[in-house]
Amino acid sequence: MTDHKISITRRLRQTPFSKKVFEAGVTSFTVYNHMLLPTVFKSVEEDYHHLKNAVQVWDVACERQVEITGPDSKKLIEMLTPRDLRNLSVDKCLYAPLTNLSGGILNDPVIVQVGENRYWISIADSDVLLWVSGIATGLALDVKISEPDVSILAIQGPLSNKLMQNVFSMNFENMKLFSIVKVPFKDTSFIAARSGFSKQGGFEIYVENEKYAEDMWDAFFEAGKSLNVAAGCPNGIERVEAGLLSYGNDMTIINNPIECGLERFCKKGIDWSTGKVKPFIGDKALNEVLDNGVMQIIRSIEIDGGALPYCMEPWPINYKNKNVGQITSAAFSPDFQTNVALGMISRECWNEGDQVYIQTPVGTRSAIIHEKSFI
Amino acid sequence: MTDHKISITRRLRQTPFSKKVFEAGVTSFTVYNHMLLPTVFKSVEEDYHHLKNAVQVWDVACERQVEITGPDSKKLIEMLTPRDLRNLSVDKCLYAPLTNLSGGILNDPVIVQVGENRYWISIADSDVLLWVSGIATGLALDVKISEPDVSILAIQGPLSNKLMQNVFSMNFENMKLFSIVKVPFKDTSFIAARSGFSKQGGFEIYVENEKYAEDMWDAFFEAGKSLNVAAGCPNGIERVEAGLLSYGNDMTIINNPIECGLERFCKKGIDWSTGKVKPFIGDKALNEVLDNGVMQIIRSIEIDGGALPYCMEPWPINYKNKNVGQITSAAFSPDFQTNVALGMISRECWNEGDQVYIQTPVGTRSAIIHEKSFI
DSSP: OOOOEEOOOTTSBOOTTHHHHHHTTOOEEEEETTEEEEEESSOHHHHHHHHHHSOEEEEOTTSOEEEEESTTHHHHHHHHOSSOOTTOBTTBOEEOOEEOTTSOEEEOOEEEEEETTEEEEEOOSSOHHHHHHHHHHHHTOSOEEEOOSEEEEEEESTTHHHHHHHHHOSOOTTOOTTBEEEEEETTEEEEEESOOSSSSOEEEEEEESGGGHHHHHHHHHHHTGGGTOEEEOOOTTHHHHTTOOOBTTTBOTTSOTTTTTOGGGOOOOBOTTTOSBOOOTTHHHHHHHHHHOOSEEEEEEEEOSSOOOOOOSOEEEEETTEEEEEEEEEEEETTTTEEEEEEEEEGGGOSTTOEEEEEETTEEEEEEEESSOOO | OOOOEEOOOTTSBOOTTHHHHHHTTOOEEEEETTEEEEEESSOHHHHHHHHHHSOEEEEOTTSOEEEEESTTHHHHHHHHOSSOOTTOBTTBOEEOOEEOTTSOEEEOOEEEEEETTEEEEEOOSSOHHHHHHHHHHHHTOSOEEEOOSEEEEEEESTTHHHHHHHHHOSOOTTOOTTBEEEEEETTEEEEEESOOSSSSOEEEEEEESGGGHHHHHHHHHHHTGGGTOEEEOOOTTHHHHTTOOOBTTTBOTTSOTTTTTOGGGOOOOBOTTTOSBOOOTTHHHHHHHHHHOOSEEEEEEEEOSSOOOOOOSOEEEEETTEEEEEEEEEEEETTTTEEEEEEEEEGGGOSTTOEEEEEETTEEEEEEEESSOOO
16 A cells, blocks of 8 residues: 545545544545545454454445435336346345446446335445436436435444344344345334445445434444454455455456356346346347357456555456456455455466466566455 | 545556656545546645646546547537537537536536547546436437546646647647647647636646657656646645635535536527527526526635634534535635635625634634635
8 A cells, every 4th residue: 555645525525424433543545436435444454354353343335325216216227237136125135237238337236125116226436326317317217316315334244243133132143145124223223234345244234314323333332342343344355355346446347247257147137027038228238248258257366475565556467478367456365375366367367277477566476366266 | 634545446546647646746645536636746735836836737637538429429418518519619628517307517527529529528526427328328329438548637837838838839828718729749639728627827638548648747847847847736725716616525416507606607508400499408407597596606705713624524604593504615825814715605695795604623713705716
């Protein structure tokens, strides 16, 4: 990481949890959906060990919601993603990449059905509100699109079940990934999903109405003293070990979901009413990709040697003296004692065990391709 | 400003000038269109004095271009803005707010006509590419929309005419605001507009093809030695003195252009071909606002007392013990020896000389409304 400061103005929006985050001793931020996202509290390494051993409270309010309501909301939401949404319900949210006409990824949100004709698209870092509003305006759909007053607090780590139980007096042990329950808080209740941007287990609570935010934060810290709870954030090492993709880092609008390893969310869907193939924006382009296969894919990659500098921009990958891709995220893993990375790599060397060379800022390094993530 | 660091990853894109910016000693960044925008080199105050007395080279590549080409491009561009675009030509770009169906501002770009059926929207901080693509997809328009390899280098300051002349061997003295010329460079030429985010005079050069970026940067520094040229960036003091609005800071999607003082760009336009009122997205909503007038407007505001802390989030404005608006940008001006600010203020106290009270992080301060900017 460089030593450059961030200039915080209103344009980099604070969240309803920001006051608590500052008090908890955040030292670094990134910007995500025009909003502050903490990146470091003690150090990336200390935060990493704590996340893997205890439980953390994360201000991920920057995962903004795009709310769609109105008679045409179901029609619109279906149109936005290649994913078959027949399993979407008020009890189950779905990870669903959004595509443009060319099949390029515009975002990889989680879609939540809040009620009948009411959806939240819980977004990664791009202005989905503008995309969805553009489509709805162009098609003159009968929908209302807005950014509601909803801010996600994530509870992540192996002790997250226990912490959730302490706070809400409910048992969360048997909740499946992406299932949803309502958790009671004061005079209201919130949607809580089994989800989050780590592989340590956890939940995301959709705190509706900012007036509850600080009390909710405090409730977790009071109930978590014996669990060694701490403020945390998506961790740059753990998420690479876990192979969790970051939109804007590992994939961009020029990538289709198939080459990002998201083929399982791009089945040619069936229309709920007619039984026919579900039409969506980009279906022609993606069907072609599905038929022909892809030329590159995102893989986990292990880079030899000592700890590398922070990966601030793509590092070229070479194979037989030819460029075959790029590393987009990398970190030295304390647990694996090697550099773990994610990168887009050409089919000629994307198999398990293939050896490639990475042009890092400190010289060329040997690296091995893995078909599965490190954890 | 706080002492928090910025975590730079690929998602916060570097620009073709970033290497030069790092070498020039940048100390702070913000993020703008998912890209790094320098905010401080020496100090905000030193940068301010230098900008007002000499000439600076700014990496504002984050002002990304949204390129629209194809048979329907003119139709689409007309639809996006309330501004009458009949004066748009390859010799003249236009500042043109973009609005949604409700008349809310989505961005306040400069529109450049690059050729016949080829436009660049030079954007502020929101994903206009998604908005325009959504509209075009919904309406099935025959256009191609992309982010071209174009990065703006701005030359700003009282000596900018001289510096431009040194580099391009042309005379720029008589160029009017928003007029365009082509400047020759190596084996190519670039669009240069008389524009920029300061009131010190200057130019924005649309450097097409990143391979020219570093040489262009160097050319200005070589030709500018006798002019005391330095690396700079939009200055948080000067732009508030100048009353230059920052999208995301001083106005957001909930504001219409009229209450942002942009009424002169919202004339009920005339269609080029038919002579009728030009239709645009949000016309009904904005015509209503134009007919009824607005309840609030953005004003320059002078806040009493010593230098205030950095304005990281809106400060409430009170009048007769009632909330009447908010300060959205503020800075202590060395030249005026007072706190200069911008804020949205209710009509009951928006006149020149009206006295209001600001709730700052260090207590309540008296303030005076101004109908004109400080410079």
